[in-house]
Amino acid sequence: MPNIVIVGAQWGDEGKGKIVDYLTDQTEIVVRAQGGNNAGHTVISEGTKYVLHLIPSGILWPNKTCVIGNGVVIDPVSLLEEIDTLAKQGVTVEADRLLISNRAHLVLPSHRAMDALNESSRGDEKIGTTKRGIGPAYSDKIDRSGLRLHELFEDNFSDRLNQNLTNCNELLEAAGVETIDVAASVTAYAEAAERLRPFVCDTIGFLHQALADSRSLLFEGAQGTYLDVDFGTYPFVTSSNTTSGGVCTGSGVPPQRIDKVVGVIKAYTTRVGEGPFPTEDDGFGDVLHGMGREFGATTGRERRCGWLDLVLLRYATYVNGIDELAMTNLDGLDGLDEIPICTHYELDGKKLDLPPASAADLQRVKPVYKTLPGWKTSIEEARHLADLPEKAREYLDYVTRTTGVPITSVGVGPDRTQTLVD
Numbered sequence: 344m345p346n347i348v349i350v351g352a353q354w355g356d357e358g359k360g361k362i363v364d365y366l367t368d369q370t371e372i373v374v375r376a377q378g379g380n381n382a383g384h385t386v387i388s389e390g391t392k393y394v395l396h397l398i399p400s401g402i403l404w405p406n407k408t409c410v411i412g413n414g415v416v417i418d419p420v421s422l423l424e425e426i427d428t429l430a431k432q433g434v435t436v437e438a439d440r441l442l443i444s445n446r447a448h449l450v451l452p453s454h455r456a457m458d459a460l461n462e463s464s465r466g467d468e469k470i471g472t473t474k475r476g477i478g479p480a481y482s483d484k485i486d487r488s489g490l491r492l493h494e495l496f497e498d499n500f501s502d503r504l505n506q507n508l509t510n511c512n513e514l515l516e517a518a519g520v521e522t523i524d525v526a527a528s529v530t531a532y533a534e535a536a537e538r539l540r541p542f543v544c545d546t547i548g549f550l551h552q553a554l555a556d557s558r559s560l561l562f563e564g565a566q567g568t569y570l571d572v573d574f575g576t577y578p579f580v581t582s583s584n585t586t587s588g589g590v591c592t593g594s595g596v597p598p599q600r601i602d603k604v605v606g607v608i609k610a611y612t613t614r615v616g617e618g619p620f621p622t623e624d625d626g627f628g629d630v631l632h633g634m635g636r637e638f639g640a641t642t643g644r645e646r647r648c649g650w651l652d653l654v655l656l657r658y659a660t661y662v663n664g665i666d667e668l669a670m671t672n673l674d675g676l677d678g679l680d681e682i683p684i685c686t687h688y689e690l691d692g693k694k695l696d697l698p699p700a701s702a703a704d705l706q707r708v709k710p711v712y713k714t715l716p717g718w719k720t721s722i723e724e725a726r727h728l729a730d731l732p733e734k735a736r737e738y739l740d741y742v743t744r745t746t747g748v749p750i751t752s753v754g755v756g757p758d759r760t761q762t763l764v765d
């Protein structure tokens with residue numbers, strides 16, 4: 344099995360968790376390299392729904408090892424809650440199955456408080472973050488003032504946390520918002536440190552030994568290309584590199600060891616939070632929400648919905664080096680007479696094949712569509728690509744022809760079994 348990177352090629356929630364789960368059977372180690380518990384990855388297996396935030400989806404398979412790499416930002420209390428939730432669902436997360444990088448940065452209560460405060464002070468310009476403290480945690484990392492996992496176990500950690508939270512409370516007080524209970528937070532982090540101690544190690548050494556032993560790696564991307572801090576719709580993005588390049592810096596695995604990049608896309612497009620979305624179509628969103636679909640896995644927010652956008656997809660194939668596409672949620676288009684696909688944009692009388700750098704310009708583009716016929720029948724029972732109606736296969740062929748990238752798996756429902764590969 345090659346070393347494979349799974350990346351979201353849209354605005355997140357493409358179905359990465361389901362694809363990772365599908366591929367875990369054939370791999371040995373599943374690795375997260377960026378993001379934090381802003382992610383929400385859904386896997387449905389034998390009627391049970393699992394939502395993973397920080398822990399790689401591979402944990403659902405017994406005997407697979409999972410790694411949270413140095414590029415991830417970790418809220419230790421939330422991570423333990425996730426471990427406890429999994430335990431209640433019958434999934435035991437032992438320390439020899441989950442390795443957490445000692446170089447990963449901590450998300451502190453001050454980061455969560457500042458995330459909320461920053462959002463409210465932006466007013467109408469807000470980003471619509473998940474309020475998990477992700478942006479402030481990465482800001483401190485880049486500012487060189489962050490605290491890393493190895494520091495949790497150092498003698499002065501409680502003092503440093505106390506100081507950090509006390510400083511933050513001054514800002515919160517000045518802003519007239521609720522302050523942090525410093526004593527309770529320091530106790531919670533000290534308790535979390537003791538429980539997490541066995542999991543924390545030098546994951547880079549572990550991953551290089553695994554490579555030397557020819558054990559295969561599967562990298563589970565979080566968020567998606569248009570939430571990438573460099574390539575996304577800045578400033579309406581998250582604070583990490585969500586594209587394939589982030590895998591190397593976030594895990595310590597060098598680029599030569601990546602064999603394949605799989606881009607995950609929905610058959611349409613969704614986005615949670617603010618920011619430009621050229622193919623957004625509220626009417627289509629109402630149809631999907633009416634079917635009980637497209638509610639955020641982390642915050643429960645209604646996702647914004649629209650059509651597949653080949654301009655964004657083309658650029659995503661460039662910046663990630665996508666070798667193959669996994670298309671999920673094709674069944675979401677089942678009832679439609681016609682399906683629009685955006686082929687290019689027009690802006691100020693010019694044709695655009697790639698997205699503009701400015702979010703304001705992307706807000707102004709006019710998407711130009713090609714309309715393909717719908718198949719108007721349920722495909723959820725299909726188990727092979729050949730079972731799909733001809734018009735559904737035409738839809739897939741059109742995407743492959745225009746992007747030059749093969750679609751190697753197709754999702755026809757949320758269950759583990761509803762992924763077609765042959």
Ligand code: GDP
Nearest residue numbers: 356357358359360384385671672754755756757
């Ligand atoms: P992730 O963040 O990329 O892992 O995606 P999420 O889990 O946030 O959102 C994807 C949603 O689509 C979840 O509710 C999945 O259960 C669901 N899903 C994934 N693939 C399919 C599919 O092929 N069909 C349907 N109906 N649902 C799917």
Ligand code: IMO
Nearest residue numbers: 355356381382383471472473565566581615616
């Ligand atoms: P997965 O891994 C969808 C969005 C937020 C907001 C922006 C910034 O499940 O695909 P942040 O809290 O990261 O500072 O928020 O990014 N966002 C996601 N949207 N899926 C995700 O993760 C997301 N993680 C963050 O809604 O618009």
Ligand code: MG
Nearest residue numbers: 356383384640
């Ligand atoms: Mg998600």
